[in-house]
Amino acid sequence: MKVPNLYELADFDDFESKVAREEAPVLVLCLERSTGFDRQMGVAKKVLETYIPPLKLFFLREEFIGPFSKKFDVKGTPTFLLFLGGMEKGRMLGHTNEDTMEAFLSETLGST
Numbered sequence: 001m002k003v004p005n006l007y008e009l010a011d012f013d014d015f016e017s018k019v020a021r022e023e024a025p026v027l028v029l030c031l032e033r034s035t036g037f038d039r040q041m042g043v044a045k046k047v048l049e050t051y052i053p054p055l056k057l058f059f060l061r062e063e064f065i066g067p068f069s070k071k072f073d074v075k076g077t078p079t080f081l082l083f084l085g086g087m088e089k090g091r092m093l094g095h096t097n098e099d100t101m102e103a104f105l106s107e108t109l110g111s112t
Contacts, residue, residue, distance in 0.1 A: 005048060010061045015068070019058060020086040025109060029059040030069060031078040036095055040078050047101045055105070082108050 009015055009028070019026050027048075031040055041059065048057045060068055068074065072081065072088070080092045082105065090108035092101075 005054065005056045006045065007056065007058050008061055009058045009064060009068075011064055012067070012071075018056075019083055022056060022083070023085050024056060025053060025105075026056045026058060026083040027105070028081045028083065029057070029078060030065060030072075030074050030081065031059060032065060033062055036078070040095060043096060043098055043101055044080070046098050047105070051102065051105060053109075080104070084109065 007018060009018065019028060027044065029040070029044055031037060044057055044059075048055055065077070069077075069079075074081075074091075076093055078093075078095060080096070080101070081088055082090045090104065092104045096104075
């Protein structure tokens with residue numbers, strides 16, 4: 001099943017054109033393909049389907065995780081980074097569930 005507003009980022013050109021220039025909220029998942037990948041993607045997809053205002057969700061191509069983590073000082077995965085108007089507004093480190101993800105989004109977007 002294709003999930004609307006779910007995209008992959010391959011490199012910094014992708015990031016610049018798809019995230020940095022986007023005015024709407026964008027959630028970027030810095031998430032390695034490990035045991036928890038499917039679960040965390042499931043949480044993010046579920047929130048994406050129901051969250052208002054609508055979000056765009058991007059996950060990083062495996063080979064882009066290292067360069068992205070270095071540039072954005074990501075200390076571990078999974079890390080969820082929220083961008084608004086091309087600027088990072090907040091981040092959450094660690095495995096999460098739907099309620100915690102929704103609370104993070106509401107608190108962060110509510111403070112803009």
